[in-house]
Amino acid sequence: MKFAARTPARDVAAEVPNVEADEAESDWPLAPNYAVRPLIARAVFKDSLTAKIQTDLRLRKPVTILITTPTADWTLAIAAQASTVYPFSKVASAAKAPSKSAALECPAPTGAVFGISPNLSWLSPTVVAGADHKVRLKIRPSVIGQALASYCGKRRVPVRNADVSGLDLPDIVYAMRPGSTPRQCVERMRRAVESRSAPPATKIVPKLDELSGYGAAAQTMKGLASDFERKRETAVPFTMPGVLLHGRPGCGKTMLAQSFARSVKAPFLSTSVAHWFRAGDGHLGDVAIAAQRFFDRAVAQAPSVALLDEIDAIPDRAAMEGRDRSFWTPIVTGLLMQIDELRRGGSGVILIAATNHFDQLDTALIRPGRFDLHVEIKGPETPAEVESVFRHCLEDDLGGVSITPAVRLASLATGAEIDSWVRLARDQAARASRPLSLTDLIDAIAPAEDRPLEELKEIALHEAAHAAVGYWLGVNVQSATLLSTSTQAGSTQIGPDGGIFSRVELERRATAMLAGRASDEILSRGVTSGAASDLHKATALVLDIHVRLGLGETLLARESVEFSHLLLDPILRALVEDDLRRLMEDARAHVRRLEIPIRTLAAQLVQNRVITADDIAAAVGSRDSAWTHPQLEFER
Structure with missing residues (x-):
């Protein structure tokens, strides 16, 4: 990899990588203990500045440059690099929302000014209004790959979007360790991505190809997964259609969203209106802040999958009156604005909503442009689908045993009901200190009859x-x-x-x-x-x-x-x-x-x-x- 200027190894921290250079092999022997965080931050920082911005900075024009970062960690690292690379500039940064009494930093525009934050509303309105340039920090896989080659002193290995999707700066830094090859570092990043593609659970969430009993809904999500992966690999901002999953309680809406995230190896975030209320005292401002944080986190970890569960908790404004309408209208309006902003910005977030009561939703919430795809989940409908769900829940239990009697009893059951029956059957077998039997399963589904x-x-x-x-x-x-x-x-x-x-x-x-x-x-x-x-x-x-x-x-x-x-x-x-x-x-x-x-x-x-x-x-x-x-x- 080539750099704008060659310096002795002892002063490597002052070097700025030229990310447009040839990507074949690093020609600069770096010491393995070179500081990883500044290396990554500087490479990404320089890569995000357009040619026009770099020209203005080289000519030391008094320009104001706003940089939207994915997370607080990136904010702190990029702010440090802006001060180091352009020591004549002034930096106003905000890694978190300011308190109501805080005085927002507003440097005098006598030279270049950087405003850096995950949320530009956290910066001084004066700085934001006077901006000459606005950029979103780009974490391109090719830049990470060049930094890896420089750090390890080895030939560069390909890094794909899927390898770093949703990783924060500490995740990338932690994957790069002294004595490791670039390939080993990339493998650590891949494992980190995989671990974030679904929430912790007692058992692994199946991929879309492994799901049973979802019928046409699974096929629709598989098509979206292909689109998501294809767009992610283009390394340009992209927008995904909003998806509304609806069906009876327990039919597996949350499982389908988690399975989508695991299949595309993207970070999975989940929230609900109830969570927004629990996040504070239930006041209007607390609810709005909690909702905003969810969307900010989704964008910060993009490309990502964001689930808004039980969206029917957002009431239909047409059915409200008086005080209820006065309270809920700002919340609903704010949510609509956040969804619109997410869709407009090419954020790389696929927003999924789930509901048991499709007919009770606000029509403005589910219109095309917000939730374009309405996917009904009917659950397992045929005996073969019911048996397939049972086998998934049973894992290795009853492997050589016909479970047809249980399948008949569970006709039209939801995935949640089947999972509950299997857990009850396992508990019954465990209490008796013996392996799970078909009788345990049948007893869980249909307890012994005591009616005459x-x-x-x-x-x-x-x-x-x-x-x-x-x-x-x-x-x-x-x-x-x-x-x-x-x-x-x-x-x-x-x-x-x-x-x-x-x-x-x-x-x-x-x-x-x-x-x-x-x-x-x-x-x-x-x-x-x-x-x-x-x-x-x-x-x-x-x-x-x-x-x-x-x-x-x-x-x-x-x-x-x-x-x-x-x-x-x-x-x-x-x-x-x-x-x-x-x-x-x-x-x-x-x-x-x-x-x-x-x-x-x-x-x-x-x-x-x-x-x-x-x-x-x-x-x-x-x-x-x-x-x-x-x-x-x-x-x-």
């Missing part, structure tokens, strides 16, 4: 009626189960068929909801309180048909619907009541028609505790099926 058999048969008939009638009517029935929770004795899962429904399609769904009550009347001991939630759902759906969706007898529609409308409007109440009675009669007719498959499915439920879509299809068959009574496990 007659009660289970009754619940099974109820759920089987939902499933059989729904399937018969073309509703997307996914599964039914006897597994109980704190709020339900069993459940039938009905998936979406699309985003647009006709009145006939919605009424078929309502009929399937009422089929459980019809089964209680016809096949069991009579109507019980167990069908109360079915009635609530069916009533809400029919009310929507008339009031919100514009599918009733009037074109008048309201944006929101409440049950109180039925109390205030006797005509509407009569319409809903008439529809419910008509649909209830339809449900009774279908239960009588489908009694044999309903009893077949109920018997399978009692035995297996879960039935899948395939089980339901096999029992009900087509509408032309003619059923004969099979040998059932229990009779009416």
Whole structure:
């Protein structure tokens, strides 16, 4: 590597590397103990100054130069180099936000003035307003590679963006040790990058290629990962689209973001609105500062991956009134400005947001230009995907054992639920001082049943009626189960068929909801309180048909619907009541028609505790099926 001037080795600290020189091999034998920090800082400092700036400095013009640094460590090192390389200049630097009472440094512009900070708002407004040049500190891999060759006195090795992505100055300095070759130093940097590509965890976050149960969402993120890596290698500022991950709780939104970061080997940062409030006293200023720090850290470690978790904690301003609106509007507006600044600046940060409630988000927050890609995570949907998630969580446990019974019980479970069951099963095996068994796993998913058999048969008939009638009517029935929770004795899962429904399609769904009550009347001991939630759902759906969706007898529609409308409007109440009675009669007719498959499915439920879509299809068959009574496990 060549330098602007050759000096004896004893005065190497005064040398300034010429980073535009040939990169083949260092021709200057440096002592291995040469100070690393000044070497790196000086090379990066000189590389960041444009030709025009260097000309102005050589002519000693009274110019003001603002340098935006990635971090506080870079700020201190670059400020020291500015004073050393250009001793006639004055330096105003700020490595952290000034206190409210602090007097901001404002040197007299009698000569060159450097303003250096990670955040230019921390400098004197006078210095910022009077700037002649603004530059962002560039940490180019080729400059790091030249510094490595100079430090080690060896031939230069290639350094890629991915090798130093997101590393702070201390990380780079720590990787360069006396007696090491450039290749060894680069390998240390790579390990440092890898360690920051995901947060500490009890087990390694899988890469995107290793994920299971994410379907189209994983494919979308793989495409983004390729774009991120390609743009990073160009060594020029780049912008990535904002990504909004949404899905039900526990479907793996945070895991997908972490996996993306690990796959591209980029630093991963995570925050939430709750964290912003915990960072201070909850006052507006404290929340704004905490949010700003998150974005500053993301830019400082760029190229990086920044996750804004549970973004639905930012309320929709259109739904707020009075004091709530007054408090939240500055926070929402500030967040929007920070996102816009991040996107405009070519920061190299990919901002990912995650939410369980996509429909509750502020429309200004999720518009294109802020979050361009809306990625729904549905979780594992097929038995193969469910088993793949189980195998990932189990690691080496139950390697040669079929886990099909557990997979059936876990139909439509989220990744978080599966992980929780595996941990519970391991705890149970550990308490018994034995290896994990399939029985432990099944017990964790479906604890031993303590309900009477007659009660289970009754619940099974109820759920089987939902499933059989729904399937018969073309509703997307996914599964039914006897597994109980704190709020339900069993459940039938009905998936979406699309985003647009006709009145006939919605009424078929309502009929399937009422089929459980019809089964209680016809096949069991009579109507019980167990069908109360079915009635609530069916009533809400029919009310929507008339009031919100514009599918009733009037074109008048309201944006929101409440049950109180039925109390205030006797005509509407009569319409809903008439529809419910008509649909209830339809449900009774279908239960009588489908009694044999309903009893077949109920018997399978009692035995297996879960039935899948395939089980339901096999029992009900087509509408032309003619059923004969099979040998059932229990009779009416």
